Amino acid sequence: MFTTFELEWPWIGLGAGVVLAIMLFATDALRARPGISRWTDPAWLAWLGVVVYLLHNFEEYGVAADGIRNAFPDALCTVLGFGPYPGCVIPHDFFVYVNISLIWVVAPVCAVLARRWVMFGFVFFSIVFVNALVHLGAAVATRSYNPGLITAVALFVPASIWVGVVVIRVHRLGWWRLVAIVALGGVANGSLPLTITLFTSGVIPAGALNALQVVNSSLILIVGGLLQLSRRVKALERRVPGA
Numbered sequence: 239m240f241t242t243f244e245l246e247w248p249w250i251g252l253g254a255g256v257v258l259a260i261m262l263f264a265t266d267a268l269r270a271r272p273g274i275s276r277w278t279d280p281a282w283l284a285w286l287g288v289v290v291y292l293l294h295n296f297e298e299y300g301v302a303a304d305g306i307r308n309a310f311p312d313a314l315c316t317v318l319g320f321g322p323y324p325g326c327v328i329p330h331d332f333f334v335y336v337n338i339s340l341i342w343v344v345a346p347v348c349a350v351l352a353r354r355w356v357m358f359g360f361v362f363f364s365i366v367f368v369n370a371l372v373h374l375g376a377a378v379a380t381r382s383y384n385p386g387l388i389t390a391v392a393l394f395v396p397a398s399i400w401v402g403v404v405v406i407r408v409h410r411l412g413w414w415r416l417v418a419i420v421a422l423g424g425v426a427n428g429s430l431p432l433t434i435t436l437f438t439s440g441v442i443p444a445g446a447l448n449a450l451q452v453v454n455s456s457l458i459l460i461v462g463g464l465l466q467l468s469r470r471v472k473a474l475e476r477r478v479p480g481a
Contacts, residue, residue, distance in 0.1 A: 244330055245308070247338065248300035255292030258285060270353035278408045280359020283401060284349035287362045290397050291341050294369075294389040299333065302385040309385035317376075318434065327438055335448040336430065339455040340365065348462060356409060361419055361462035363401045368423030370394035415465055422461045429454050 261267050262276075262285055270281035277283075297303060298310035306312075308323075311333055315326035324330060345362050352359035373390035377383065405411050405419075433454070437447040 240324070240330055244334055247334060248296045248298075248308075251292040251337075251341070252296040252300060255289050255296070258289045258292070262286060262289060268349070277400070278404050280356045280409075281349060281352040282359075283404065284345070284352040284359040284362060286397060287366055287401075288341070288345045288349060290389070290393040291345060291366060293393060294386055295337055295341060297389045298386040299337070302383075303388045304383060306385070313385050318431070320438070328434060329444045329447070332434075332444075332448060332451070335451040336455075339452045340458070344455045344458050347459065351459075351462070355462075355466045357411070357415070357466040358459075358462045360401055360405050360411075361422065361458055361465065363398055364419045364421075364423030364458065364461075365426055366394050366423075367398035367402075367420060368427045370398060372427060415468075418461070418465060422457065426454055426457055 258268070262282065266272065266276075268282055268285045269276050269279050271279045299308050301307055302309035311326075311328070311330075312323035315321060315323045315328060318326075318328075320326035320328060348358045348362045369386075370390040373384060373387045373394075377387050402416060405416050406413065429450075433442070433447055433450045436442045437444065442450070
């Protein structure tokens with residue numbers, strides 16, 4: 239049996255995404271460095287990452303482009319061979335733990351931290367970029383639409399490319415940091431099917447499966463902190479107006 243929150247959270251996220259989008263483009267409230275363009279401000283870009291993912295979540299779990307509601311869980315269960323959702327073995331609340339911990343908690347925390355530490359403005363895009371590749375790869379492999387594909391193409395791809403440009407050409411943070419961010423996205427996205435396999439194989443219970451999604455989300459903050467420890471990044475912050 240679904241709880242009300244399990245059915246309605248994508249709609250709450252959509253409302254939050256619309257409000258944040260207005261704040262991003264119509265005000266300076268989410269900017270941290272007024273001396274530079276909002277399009278190169280790490281804090282502003284981090285909030286942009288929150289917005290695009292909230293909109294993406296709605297396509298996956300709210301109403302997909304083909305009109306199906308809560309379409310992504312069924313698509314995932316089908317791909318993994320577990321049968322149609324909600325009858326598949328993956329617990330209903332698994333999807334809530336994945337998205338709430340990552341998009342509602344970790345992503346905004348990154349945006350807040352990015353006001354002082356620049357790497358947190360970019361590290362969440364590890365998830366955005368790799369998730370876009372997953373949706374695009376699935377579409378190419380199946381030659382069909384998958385829930386989340388439209389926002390992945392229209393929002394994730396251009397946002398990720400731009401952030402890559404900002405990291406390398408504007409803030410000059412180095413290729414190795416950009417590679418580390420992409421690798422982080424690969425690990426974080428790859429851990430989802432791994433933990434599901436552990437659960438379906440009886441290695442871990444449902445509670446541990448959900449807890450691991452919170453741990454997985456925390457990797458974004460841990461890696462962001464490690465990347466931030468570079469002397470070069472600290473020196474950069476002393477040169478950036480408003481840092």
